[in-house]
Amino acid sequence: MLRVDIITIFPDYFREAFDYGIIRRARAANLVSVQAHDLRSWTSDKHHMVDDRPFGGGDGMVLKPEPIFAAVESLAGARRREEIATGKRVVLLSPQGQPLTQSIAADFAKSAQLVLICGRYEGVDERVADALVTDEVSIGDYVLSGGEPAALVVIDATVRLIPGALGSETSATTESFSDGLLDYPHYTRPPVFEGMRVPEVLLTGHHAEIARWRREAAQAKTRRNRPDLLK
Numbered sequence: 001m002l003r004v005d006i007i008t009i010f011p012d013y014f015r016e017a018f019d020y021g022i023i024r025r026a027r028a029a030n031l032v033s034v035q036a037h038d039l040r041s042w043t044s045d046k047h048h049m050v051d052d053r054p055f056g057g058g059d060g061m062v063l064k065p066e067p068i069f070a071a072v073e074s075l076a077g078a079r080r081r082e083e084i085a086t087g088k089r090v091v092l093l094s095p096q097g098q099p100l101t102q103s104i105a106a107d108f109a110k111s112a113q114l115v116l117i118c119g120r121y122e123g124v125d126e127r128v129a130d131a132l133v134t135d136e137v138s139i140g141d142y143v144l145s146g147g148e149p150a151a152l153v154v155i156d157a158t159v160r161l162i163p164g165a166l167g168s169e170t171s172a173t174t175e176s177f178s179d180g181l182l183d184y185p186h187y188t189r190p191p192v193f194e195g196m197r198v199p200e201v202l203l204t205g206h207h208a209e210i211a212r213w214r215r216e217a218a219q220a221k222t223r224r225n226r227p228d229l230l231k
């Protein structure tokens with residue numbers, strides 16, 4: 001069973017996020033447990049302060065290190081990266097992280113525990129990334145208002161790769177990225193919709209021809225939208 005713990009100042013953001021589709025089924029099958037925790041519950045001052053002003057000046061506020069270290073200590077049993085048990089990962093979602101890939105998600109799916117730290121405000125005290133985090137991960141080159149949407153993306157990509165999480169109707173190996181290309185185009189009925197025809201070959205039942213069409217269509221799509229994947 002993979003245990004996923006999310007550290008956030010907005011735990012309610014995740015309230016219904018895991019009640020749908022593959023994640024819901026994986027939870028029901030005890031393949032994964034997911035829990036969001038309020039960072040403020042690891043503060044010790046009267047006002048439950050999680051942020052403070054940046055050293056060196058500048059706009060906005062920075063998430064303080066103490067509550068984050070305390071949260072990871074209570075959730076993963078360690079206060080330093082070196083003390084984190086094998087199979088546990090402490091992940092900081094950040095635009096400065098390494099880009100999330102299918103291979104990183106597959107790695108996460110094999111772990112015993114994922115602790116996901118969601119940043120807010122202008123950023124997170126760098127001592128978290130330096131001394132506590134095992135993986136700093138970005139979901140793409142854009143700025144979000146916080147790490148929460150990125151945590152959802154990481155969890156979704158990860159949970160569906162836990163053996164048994166996908167139904168027999170879908171196999172993770174026949175999908176986008178497993179062969180380094182984008183997925184081929186899909187069609188269903190009707191064969192003609194507002195004058196737009198489904199490619200004739202898909203209606204013929206010639207499986208070898210269909211496989212060839214799909215391979216070529218996937219290549220064409222990849223060349224147009226993601227030429228970087230072909231190099």
Ligand code: 9WO
Binds near residue numbers: 124145147
């Ligand atoms: C903003 C910014 C703008 C220009 C160059 C670098 C920059 N970094 C940031 C930044 O770190 N903003 C964060 C916004 C502050 C903490 C909350 N935010 C955020 C974005 N958390 N997580 C993301 C994110 C984005 C993409 N993938 C994973 C996480």
